[in-house]
Amino acid sequence: MARTIFEKSRAGRRGYRFSGEPAPAPSGIPDSYLRKQAAGLPEVSEPEVMRHYVALSTLNHHVDKDLYPLGSCTMKYNPKLNEDVAAIKGFAGLHPEQRDDDTQGALEVIHLLEEKLCAITGMDRFTLSAAAGAHGELLGMLLAKKYFVDRKQNRRKVLVPDSAHGTNPASAHLVGFQNQALPSGENGEVDLDVLNRNLDDETAVFMLTVPNTLGIFESRIGEIIELVHAKGALCYLDGANLNALLGWARPGDMGFDIIHVNLHKTFSTPHGGGGPGSGPVGVKEALAPLLPEPRVRRENGRYVLAADGAESVGAIHSFYGNFGIYLRALSYIIRHGGDGLRRISAAANLNANYVAHALDGLYPIPHGKRCMHEFVASGEPFKKYGVRTLDIAKRLMDFGFHAPTVYFPLIVPEALMIEPTETESKETLDRFIDAMRQIAKEAAENPELLQTAPHNTPVRRLDEVTANRKPILTAPLEDSTG
Numbered sequence: 001m002a003r004t005i006f007e008k009s010r011a012g013r014r015g016y017r018f019s020g021e022p023a024p025a026p027s028g029i030p031d032s033y034l035r036k037q038a039a040g041l042p043e044v045s046e047p048e049v050m051r052h053y054v055a056l057s058t059l060n061h062h063v064d065k066d067l068y069p070l071g072s073c074t075m076k077y078n079p080k081l082n083e084d085v086a087a088i089k090g091f092a093g094l095h096p097e098q099r100d101d102d103t104q105g106a107l108e109v110i111h112l113l114e115e116k117l118c119a120i121t122g123m124d125r126f127t128l129s130a131a132a133g134a135h136g137e138l139l140g141m142l143l144a145k146k147y148f149v150d151r152k153q154n155r156r157k158v159l160v161p162d163s164a165h166g167t168n169p170a171s172a173h174l175v176g177f178q179n180q181a182l183p184s185g186e187n188g189e190v191d192l193d194v195l196n197r198n199l200d201d202e203t204a205v206f207m208l209t210v211p212n213t214l215g216i217f218e219s220r221i222g223e224i225i226e227l228v229h230a231k232g233a234l235c236y237l238d239g240a241n242l243n244a245l246l247g248w249a250r251p252g253d254m255g256f257d258i259i260h261v262n263l264h265k266t267f268s269t270p271h272g273g274g275g276p277g278s279g280p281v282g283v284k285e286a287l288a289p290l291l292p293e294p295r296v297r298r299e300n301g302r303y304v305l306a307a308d309g310a311e312s313v314g315a316i317h318s319f320y321g322n323f324g325i326y327l328r329a330l331s332y333i334i335r336h337g338g339d340g341l342r343r344i345s346a347a348a349n350l351n352a353n354y355v356a357h358a359l360d361g362l363y364p365i366p367h368g369k370r371c372m373h374e375f376v377a378s379g380e381p382f383k384k385y386g387v388r389t390l391d392i393a394k395r396l397m398d399f400g401f402h403a404p405t406v407y408f409p410l411i412v413p414e415a416l417m418i419e420p421t422e423t424e425s426k427e428t429l430d431r432f433i434d435a436m437r438q439i440a441k442e443a444a445e446n447p448e449l450l451q452t453a454p455h456n457t458p459v460r461r462l463d464e465v466t467a468n469r470k471p472i473l474t475a476p477l478e479d480s481t482g
């Protein structure tokens, strides 16, 4: 177990020593504010500090260390160039209260990124103000609600396939819609008969993920959207993971009315760890007047932040969302260009199919032998040895990989959702495949090895239920000073 920096402390040890007399105590500060005892800082040398933090940074798995085969989430390695762009002083030092005259460059970034997202997705207008995918969904539902209220239509229902991300029904519910889950067809796609039976003139929105969470493209997307539109309802695309489609197919052309994309999945910003995100929302012209404010507009050769639309749903974020994420996304899009974006999705899809093909047989893939950017395999065959998907995921950590998403989507038993992403090399994918094959062998020969995994990580198997119910968020000082 790693020691805390307080345990490494030795009285009198210093990183830097200054010559001359120590500075005199400052005068004029009331005595009650002055410290009576030393601050209790750890006393360590410079190399000890460096090594301490480098060691800490390797205790957890992270994307700079090795693969995250984390389906749906797209925890992918992104070019560091985009981090450099986000750190450019003029951008990093911006204050949100600065005047438009002072922030023309920043406003141009927002305007340009909105335009690029329109071009990539085929939507008419974009707003960047939602701070995450789920926030984008919430905004999308607010837009749909206002759209029908303005038209004096009482539509209360939102239809969501049972393979959807959990945030979809949650967002619809928050806005006051009634959710209806639609069972997927045998092939994992939308069942048109089921959709048809559930569509009525109370249906406001059909929320769909394409490719869906099984990594399957909806082969009848044109018919689906026609059916929904024929009933006067809107089609919503959850485009959190757009890296299956980039440059090949556009949701706007398919007929979607509202979509959200996750900049912190497809477009460079690392996802996870609770850091800032961005879930831009794109709409067709009919919904554009409802978009939140303020908006960036170009007037007489300059950019302005304007809020004057009487029809807008209002503000959904302070100022204009998470600006640092926009810089990374714009840098990513411009650096790759149109052809580069096409190559990204081609590689994402190829990598997923390569792994799926190599593992099929050992880990059955119930839906879709040809997948898009991700696939969902099942750990079902290992149950006869007393090994569950959770054990397989834990064992993967011993091989230096992060675990994939497990037990989601719910329609695949013992689900293992795998998405290698476009940034991984064939050698990395082969190492991952070898590890998965080795684990399948171990499950039959030595199931206990899996049931007690991980063995090589700094922390062994945790009691996850207790950790969730009774998290210990602060360590008592006695523990850390030892």
Ligand SMILES: *Cc1c(COP(=O)(O)O)cnc(C)c1O
Pocket (backbone or CB within 6 Å): 072, 073, 132, 133, 134, 135, 165, 167, 209, 238, 240, 241, 262, 277, 279
């Ligand atoms: C990640 C994800 C979301 C939610 O996005 P957040 O930014 O985590 O709120 C929604 N739908 C799908 C398909 C996703 O993968």
